[in-house]
Amino acid sequence: MMPGMWTTLFFFTHTTLSLVIIARVLLRPRVEPSVRLAWIMVVEAVPLLGIAAYLLFGEVRMKQAEVQRMSDVRDRLTGLRTAVPAVRADRSDPAGPIIAANEAVGGMQAVQGNSLQLLEESDGAIDELVAAIDAATDHVHLLFYIWLPDASGTKVAQALCRAEDRGVQCRVIVDALGSRSLVRSELWDRMSQAGVECVTAFPWGLPFISILFQRLDLRNHRKILVIDNAVAFTGSRNCADMAFAIKARFAPWVDILVRVEGPAVRQLQGVFLSDWMSYTGRDLGPMLQPVAPVADPGVAAQVVATGPDLRAGSVSDCLSAMLHAARDRVVITTPYYVPDDALDAAIRAAARRGVQVTMILPARNDSLIVGATSQGFYYGLLAAGVRLMLFRDGLLHSKILTVDGRMAMIGSANLDRRSFELNYEVNMAVYDPEFVGLLDARQASYVARADAITLDQVRAWSPWRRIRNNALALASPLL
DSSP states (O other): OOHHHHHHHHHHHHHHHHHHHHHHHHHOSSOOHHHHHHHHHHHHHSTTHHHHHHHHHSSOOOOHHHHHHHHHHHHHHHTTGGGSOBOOOOTTSTHHHHHHHHHHHHOOOOEEEEEEEEOOSSTHHHHHHHHHHHTOSSEEEEEESOBOSSHHHHHHHHHHHHHHHTTOEEEEEEETTTTHHHHTSHHHHHHHHHTOEEEEESOOSOHHHHTTTSOTTOEEOOEEEEETTTEEEEESOOBSOTTOGGGGGGOOEEOOEEEEESTHHHHHHHHHHHHHHHHHOOOOGGGGSOOOOOOSSOEEEEEEEEOTTOOSOOHHHHHHHHHHHOSSEEEEEOSOEEOOHHHHHHHHHHHHTTOEEEEEEESSOSOHHHHHHHHTTHHHHHHHTOEEEEEOSSEEOOOEEEETTTEEEEESOOEEHIIIIIEEEEEEEEEOHHHHHHHHHHHHHHHHTEEEOOHHHHHTSOHHHHHHHHHHHHTGGGO
16 A cells, blocks of 8 residues: 555544544533533544543443442432431521532432541541441441551551451452552451451453443542441541651641541441442442431531432532632632632632632642642632642641531542542531531641742743643643
8 A cells, every 4th residue: 555545544534533533522411611622622633542542531431230239329328318317408598508509419418416526637547547446346337549558557457357356347448549559468468368348449450341341540539437337437538647658758648537426427328338339239228227326416417429420410519509608718628629610710709709718739749740730720719819828748638618617518529620520539518617617727727837829929930830830721621
């Protein structure tokens, strides 16, 4: 075949495939226009490789059996609502629309009668987990994105082995990628030999076969510990030392962890069980029945679990609703800021209408690309009047949003598209001035260890830095 014929064949093949992919991009439902445009640009700008990138990462594909099992557990949890004291979504109350928005996304009601304890910012928080496991009498359910075989991770593993020795059933889920060092370690084998049921979420298997059925970069990013259906822990902290051995140069990693008692425990139990049953196929539905004792008067709380199998929205919708309800002040802590258009607009709109908005980000990010992409949003935030603080004492990994000192959202979700669209996340909304005050105090301690960045400083960045940051921000729909 003549060289010119090869060129013609390549051009014809690429053009045909590009048109097919572009038509698919335009036909997909529930996709933001910015995301459609970004993929069309990639497909057209990078011959064949752009098409391959779209086929690999452009759509969320999942094993339908797992999706169905997750849906079944959510339906069963919904059917048990009447046993739980629910908070009515009163539209006249500023929290009413937020409760309704969270329920629309996560399917769970706000429930009264919870007791919440914000644990200390130290490795002592892991000791609280260990003590709770040592007090377990029936079962322990544990789910972490990252679990390292370091001092903290070893303490928790040893506690699980002790629990099994006294007849407590322990079940563990870890993400296959995030906890790969644990899964490959002797500690994982030791837990299994002790009787702990150990499961990995989204194992790689054979990539070239797996990719036909499921997108390879889906991750379970949740952090949950449930004990005897009576006590639970959740937040941003992984099962690891603050020194975080796999990325020690960014240490310490600063997180929050909350102890939960009350009806919200069953909601966290439901999230764990939906994952467990989808990964293993083993039905543990009866464990959804018990309801933890109600604290009097207790705190109103609402678990919001999100993931790519859900099509009712994302945590971005919940956070945007909270921001639109803000009247006085908003404080946001996040390690990664690669938002969708709606969330970024909601933050800037709140600042423009006079709400005091403070956002706290790490000064150094463990991801160079994500850090630079976040910087691409600084100008718009600062120009809108957002007070932007850069935490200097380690990697600030907490995820907190508080509104008017009255309501808050905490949990595992970052303010980035991966958390909104690809990761399985679990957050908890809290409607209680006293507990929100504790979160605001914790965030004030972050501000005390942070430096403000100004609009003039951003304007003084070199042309190269601005081009890099803005180009990556332009590509944020694909990150």
